[in-house]
Amino acid sequence: METKGKFGDIMNSFRNGDIDILVGTQIVSKGLDFANVTLVGVVSAETSLWMPDFRADERTFQLLTQVAGRAGRSKTEGEVLIQTQNPNNFVLKKVLENDYNGFFEHELKIRELNNYPPFARLALIEAKGEDENETRLAIMQFYNILLKEGGKLTITNPFPAVIAKIKKTYRFHILIKCPRKLDPSAKYLRTAILNSYALYNQTARFKDIKIIIDVDPQTIM
Numbered sequence: 029m030e031t032k033g034k035f036g037d038i039m040n041s042f043r044n045g046d047i048d049i050l051v052g053t054q055i056v057s058k059g060l061d062f063a064n065v066t067l068v069g070v071v072s073a074e075t076s077l078w079m080p081d082f083r084a085d086e087r088t089f090q091l092l093t094q095v096a097g098r099a100g101r102s103k104t105e106g107e108v109l110i111q112t113q114n115p116n117n118f119v120l121k122k123v124l125e126n127d128y129n130g131f132f133e134h135e136l137k138i139r140e141l142n143n144y145p146p147f148a149r150l151a152l153i154e155a156k157g158e159d160e161n162e163t164r165l166a167i168m169q170f171y172n173i174l175l176k177e178g179g180k181l182t183i184t185n186p187f188p189a190v191i192a193k194i195k196k197t198y199r200f201h202i203l204i205k206c207p208r209k210l211d212p213s214a215k216y217l218r219t220a221i222l223n224s225y226a227l228y229n230q231t232a233r234f235k236d237i238k239i240i241i242d243v244d245p246q247t248i249m
Contacts, residue, residue: 068095069109074117080190081249082144085119089131092123143182143205145244149214151221152245153202154189157237160198166234167200173227174202178220181206190249203248214243 041047043062076088096108112120122131140147153170157163167186174183182205189199206217221241228239 066106067109068106069111070095071111073110073112073120074114077117077119079249081247082139082142083247085131085135085138089119089123092120093126093128096123143207146208148205148207149211149217149243150245150248151204151206151217152242152248153204153221154240154242155186155200155237156197156240157234158196158198159236162234163198163200163237166232166237166239167202169232169234170224170228170239171202173231174204174220174224177224177227178204178217180210180216181220201248218243 038047038050042050045064070092073092074088076091077084079087081087092110110120110123114120118134119131122128122134139145144150153167153174155163155167155170157166164186171183171186174181184201184203186200186202189201192199204217204221206214211217221243225239225241
């Protein structure tokens with residue numbers, strides 16, 4: 029699809045039966061209600077499980093459950109085929125069993141063990157710039173300031189983003205965790221970051237490097 033309008037045209041053709049097979053990305057998994065769809069197939073279902081993000085299992089479970097719900101929405105029973113090289117994966121098993129509670133309880137234990145939401149507040153600091161060395165130096169300077177301002181925080185060493193370069197822009201990250209019990213409103217977290225940002229702006233010589241602050245990020249990639 030090259031334009032927004034093309035999506036509507038394709039959906040109408042599929043609804044009217046002019047198209048028998050619809051191939052797509054995650055866009056076909058959500059919000060589509062076609063009574064004549066009786067078969068849904070997912071290729072390489074475990075791909076999203078490999079993402080280095082603490083929400084990877086959650087998103088995979090959500091996506092596969094949603095896409096499975098596209099089939100059998102009328103009187104005719106539906107069938108879902110899931111292709112995987114790892115059929116014993118816990119997440120995929122829970123999808124097949126339609127066991128939301130089992131997945132939720134397991135995921136919650138892992139989150140608590142590793143100090144991730146909902147048991148912690150997160151913040152992601154990103155430095156972006158076209159010069160790799162300057163971007164690295166900028167994130168290091170921010171990190172050193174942050175260490176002094178956020179004594180109660182768990183702060184990772186600066187690291188290249190999973191997608192380290194987008195077009196001509198290099199990306200470096202710092203991930204910050206703060207236990208929710210200590211800082212339920214994230215006031216301490218925000219104050220430490222904002223103070224660090226103010227000090228960074230006063231002393232930094234990297235005027236072409238952009239610093240992005242994301243509290244409670246939806247992804248850490």
